[in-house]
Amino acid sequence: MFENDFKGWTSFPEGELVFEVQHRPNELAVWLAGHPDKAAVVPVQEPSDKLVVTPYLRSYVMPVEFIGNKAECSDTEFRCLDGDCIDSVRRCDGQKHCGDNSDEDVVLCDGAIVGCGRGGPGPATLVQNGNKTSIESVPWHAGIFVEANGRLQNVCGGSLVSPCIVVTAAHCLLQGKIFVALGKFLSGWHSESGEDVHKTEACTKLMGEKKFSSISLFWGTYPSWFSHIAVLELKNCSPISKKISPICIDKNVKPVLSADVKVAGWGNETTVLTDLASVTLTQLTFDDCLALMTKNGPHVAYVTLDKFCAQRKRGTPESGLLQGDSGGGAVVMQHGSWFLAGVVSARLKDGNDRDIYALTDVSQYVDWITSFVKP
Secondary structure, eight states, X not given: OHHHHSTTOOOXXXXXXXXXXXXXXXXXXXXXXXXXXXXXXXXXXXXXXXXXXXXXXXXXXXXXXXXXXXXXXXXXXXXXXXXXEEEGGXXXXXXXXXXXXXXXXXXXXXXXXXXXXXXXXXXOOOTTTTOOOOGGGSTTEEEEEEEETTEEEXXXXXXXXXXXXXXXXXXXXXXXXXXXXXXXXXXXXXXXXXXXXXXXXXXXOOOOSEEETTEEEEOOSTTTOTTOEEEEEBSSOOOOOSSOOOOBOOTTOXXXXXXXXXXXXXXXXXXXXXXXXXXXXXXXXXHHHHHHHTTOHHHHTTOOTXXXXXXXXXXXXXXXXXXXXXXXXXXXXXXXXXXXXXXXXXXXXXXXXXXXXXEEEGGGGHHXXXXXXOO
């Protein structure tokens, strides 16, 4: 087996050899210690917890002794292929942190945003009812402001995906000049300032399906809101700090039934909250959401093919999203980093008058979004 996989190696020296083994989804990788770049990968069925080694062109089985396992990585860490754990923010930052350099793998880092998705998990608090969350736990969260009657009003949320680009919902951008604030815990435009807060007008030369004022966006047939997603280019690109950093995006991060999804915002029924809050909801795939909404004809039209949904978690009857949370990012944790899975589009009602939240599936728009990210 190893003669073909380890190119240039026709044999191993005699004596005791130490190999490292990594159990991956549906496959097992084995390499001579110190040479993770020359791993032999074989398919395995789940669940499988045994390794049998047969010498090349021999019929007997070699004894194998497992001498230990690497510690599990935490939710904020990235597991290297050699089993070591590093801070997830160091993944794809242009420097070698894993001993095997797997944190800078060409395929892994293709199109990756450097240092993305590094926010801490934060408390699972509620947008509705105003329980607080820290901006450090959601440093990609942006406030979208519209100029009206001589003042700037906080109307929606958004997500920073690169220092110059914010993703939000299309309907947030259909009036007046648009401004964006990052690094803010308080909702008011003038309520915070300093080096960790960034405020700028949004301007763009991007081309979407349609163009409204200075905003480029995808915009479906109203009121179904198909392709209900927008991109804003910041007039002044944002610095990166502990309170401001981008969220990761990946076309392979797709909706998963019953998985958690987290949303932050200042939404309230009649006005915005003063303090930033967040809520953890339960995902529904497109098919499950459509089945749930079929008893409400007027609202089922909002569940277009590019949507998935979320609902309140069991045991949290008062949690949810309200007016002003539109455009906010619905984020999920994968491989030690936070990813933008959805954009809050609309609050719907199912046939039993329960709140269901329609989210635009970001995985379907990653190529379009990244086309605007400057290298």
